[in-house]
Every structure is written in structure tokens, then in C-alpha cells.
Amino acid sequence: MTRVLAVLGKGVVDPETPILPADDLGVLRGDGVFETMHLRPDGPWLFDAHLDRMERSAARMDVPLPPRAALVELAALARAEWPDGAEGALRLVCTRGTETGGPVTCYATLNPIPAEFQRQRREGLRIATATLGVSSQVRGDAPWLLGGVKSISYGVNMASQRWAARQGLDDVLWVSADGYALEAPTSTLLWLDGDVFCTVPTSTGILPGTTGRHLLDHAHELGWRAEERMIRPTELESTDGAWLVSSARGVAAIKELDSAKLPESQHHTQLQQLGGFPSA
Ligand SMILES: Cc1ncc(COP(=O)(O)O)c(C=O)c1O
Known part of the structure; x- marks a missing residue:
């Protein structure tokens, strides 16, 4: 309640x-x-x-x-x-x-804050890819699809998460029809490539996340520069760490994607601190 x-x-x-x-x-x-x-x-x-x-x-x-x-x-x-x-x-x-x-x-x-999110901040996430069925280009040209809008129509978002939960997973990573990683149903995707801290361009129709924006804007404090890039889900396996972030979830590392282990970043705690999220 x-x-x-x-x-x-x-x-x-x-x-x-x-x-x-x-x-x-x-x-x-x-x-x-x-x-x-x-x-x-x-x-x-x-x-x-x-x-x-x-x-x-x-x-x-x-x-x-x-x-x-x-x-x-x-x-x-x-x-x-x-x-x-x-x-x-x-x-x-x-x-x-x-x-x-x-x-x-x-x-x-x-x-x-749900106890589940607090656990995920500490222990990370096991997630699977799931198609969103739209190309990474289409929402920019189709304003009625409400790309980038935080409307209360979250039926698809919640159905995606129930689909993940039925498989014993924590969440999904939505993928565009042309095969690019987009975002999760309630979180932004971030990843580290060397000293470049990356997220997906908002031109794809993802929600511009406030948590992701804050972390990217402060990435220089960790000696990184920030960039928007397109990435295919399998390419996340050769990054230096990937996270799902949101206001309520905080900063949660993706430890497994489609049953493949993702690299564990040494910088997880620093990122939690950069966002000011309690990690314990
Ligand atoms: C679809 C979607 N993407 C990303 C986010 C993360 O946004 P924020 O960091 O502003 O919470 C949310 C938050 O609820 C979301 O619903």
C-alpha cells in the first residue's frame, strides 16, 4: 500500500x-x-x-x-x-x-525503495534481451509513438519485466528491430569502453534518463569522457562494464546478459558514489 x-x-x-x-x-x-x-x-x-x-x-x-x-x-x-x-x-x-x-x-x-533494487545495487543484474519491435530510427520521425516521453502507459514496460521474471531474471534490455541495444523498461543503459563512458543516443526514442545524464555529466571526475553511441547487445561482452541506472534502482551492474557473463567493472562503487546512492 x-x-x-x-x-x-x-x-x-x-x-x-x-x-x-x-x-x-x-x-x-x-x-x-x-x-x-x-x-x-x-x-x-x-x-x-x-x-x-x-x-x-x-x-x-x-x-x-x-x-x-x-x-x-x-x-x-x-x-x-x-x-x-x-x-x-x-x-x-x-x-x-x-x-x-x-x-x-x-x-x-x-x-x-523496493528491497529488490537495494539488492541489485549490491549484487548486480541478470537480464535478457527482448525486442521492442521498432527500428532505432523510427521514433524520431513518428512523434505519436511518444519516444522520449514519460507517459503513464507502461503496459508494455511491465509486461516486458514480467516476461523476464518468469525466467528468473531481473529485467530485460530492449533491442531495436535493427538489432541495437536501447534501454530497459524503467532504466537507462550505460557502459564503459576504456575511458569512454557511453549511453544510447536519445534520437532512438529512449527516455532521456536523469540518473544517466547526471553520471555522464560527472564522468570527467573519474577521468572518463562521455559519449552517445549505438551498440549491439553482444558487443557489451567486450566492454569494461555495463549498468542499468534509474532514480529508484540507482546504479546496478549488469553481470549477465542472455546467459553470457559481462565483465565486472572495478569502478562500480565509484559510480554509486558519483550518483550518491547508498550501496549497502
Ligand atoms: C523507460 C525508462 N528509461 C529510463 C529510465 C531512467 O530514468 P531516470 O534516471 O530519470 O529515473 C526510466 C525511469 O523510470 C524509464 O522509465
């Missing part, structure tokens, strides 16, 4: 309070936007970057997002209910509103 719930226009409410009208387009069509942030003792990490992305997503979907100050206030209301110092997953959700033109529904939830 959600631990903390704050609703725009209502404030903090009992987490079991029903808050969505039955014809809310978020429920009917998955029509809305959201962000998940890593709540730290000093506030939501990379808060501005998340709000920027939420505004970009809403603009791409023509969802009338409330003013930024209202979202900041909503997050603050939720945060005030959270134990000081505990890490958490803070989610902001905004749907288009009802079928008959009713106002947007906007709310914030706060929950603990």
Missing part, C-alpha cells in the same frame, strides 16, 4: 482515499505523465531535471500540467510526511482529466 498520498487541491489524504474519477483518461487510456524521483535527506534528487522532463512530456502529449510551483508544493507536502533521512521513491502523476473535460488529476505518492 502507498505510504504517503498528497493530492492537488486536497493536500495530504489517507493513502487509501479514492482519488480518480471512473472516467479519468489516465485510467481509461493511460493518458497522462509521471515522474519517479529519488527522495534523499536533502530533498528529491535532481528535482529540477525531473520537473523539466515532466513539462516536456506533458507538452508532447498536450496534457495541461499545473504550474510548476503547484507541483513543487505537492512534492513538499508529501515529503513532510516522510521520516527524515530515509530514502524513498517520490512519484508525481498527472492525468489528462476526465472524458467529459474534467480537470487534470494530479497527485504525489511516497514509498520506500
Whole structure:
């Protein structure tokens, strides 16, 4: 059950309070936007970057997002209910509103980081490739496919993860129809090639991840330079380490991909520290 719930226009409410009208387009069509942030003792990490992305997503979907100050206030209301110092997953959700033109529904939830993610930060990930069925070029030219948009339509993302779980795996790495690694259903792919720290170009339609961006922007602190590159999944076996990263998962090393062992990087702990994620 959600631990903390704050609703725009209502404030903090009992987490079991029903808050969505039955014809809310978020429920009917998955029509809305959201962000998940890593709540730290000093506030939501990379808060501005998340709000920027939420505004970009809403603009791409023509969802009338409330003013930024209202979202900041909503997050603050939720945060005030959270134990000081505990890490958490803070989610902001905004749907288009009802079928008959009713106002947007906007709310914030706060929950603990899943124990599974904390284990994955320490022990790494066993994952498999799974096709996303779209070429690495198509989403840039087809805005209706919502490449790069964090919409609440995560049915395909969750189905991909259930498919992985049925095989006893931690996640999937989505692959384009033309054979390139893209991202995971809730995480960005990063890899190290010598002293070049790499990720996939956003022109492929992947979500521009805030965690990945932060790590790439600070890569110089580890003596690396950052680059966007295309890579085929089997080529990850000859890199110097590969990771899936996100706000909630943190930094998790990929230790096995399609049953092949990936190289173990000596820099894993440094990367966790660069992101400020607790690793224990
Ligand atoms: C599809 C997808 N890619 C990447 C990410 C990682 O983004 P961030 O680092 O901003 O959490 C997410 C986060 O939920 C995601 O849903």
C-alpha cells in the first residue's frame, strides 16, 4: 500500500482515499505523465531535471500540467510526511482529466525503495534481451509513438519485466528491430569502453534518463569522457562494464546478459558514489 498520498487541491489524504474519477483518461487510456524521483535527506534528487522532463512530456502529449510551483508544493507536502533521512521513491502523476473535460488529476505518492533494487545495487543484474519491435530510427520521425516521453502507459514496460521474471531474471534490455541495444523498461543503459563512458543516443526514442545524464555529466571526475553511441547487445561482452541506472534502482551492474557473463567493472562503487546512492 502507498505510504504517503498528497493530492492537488486536497493536500495530504489517507493513502487509501479514492482519488480518480471512473472516467479519468489516465485510467481509461493511460493518458497522462509521471515522474519517479529519488527522495534523499536533502530533498528529491535532481528535482529540477525531473520537473523539466515532466513539462516536456506533458507538452508532447498536450496534457495541461499545473504550474510548476503547484507541483513543487505537492512534492513538499508529501515529503513532510516522510521520516527524515530515509530514502524513498517520490512519484508525481498527472492525468489528462476526465472524458467529459474534467480537470487534470494530479497527485504525489511516497514509498520506500523496493528491497529488490537495494539488492541489485549490491549484487548486480541478470537480464535478457527482448525486442521492442521498432527500428532505432523510427521514433524520431513518428512523434505519436511518444519516444522520449514519460507517459503513464507502461503496459508494455511491465509486461516486458514480467516476461523476464518468469525466467528468473531481473529485467530485460530492449533491442531495436535493427538489432541495437536501447534501454530497459524503467532504466537507462550505460557502459564503459576504456575511458569512454557511453549511453544510447536519445534520437532512438529512449527516455532521456536523469540518473544517466547526471553520471555522464560527472564522468570527467573519474577521468572518463562521455559519449552517445549505438551498440549491439553482444558487443557489451567486450566492454569494461555495463549498468542499468534509474532514480529508484540507482546504479546496478549488469553481470549477465542472455546467459553470457559481462565483465565486472572495478569502478562500480565509484559510480554509486558519483550518483550518491547508498550501496549497502
Ligand atoms: C523507460 C525508462 N528509461 C529510463 C529510465 C531512467 O530514468 P531516470 O534516471 O530519470 O529515473 C526510466 C525511469 O523510470 C524509464 O522509465
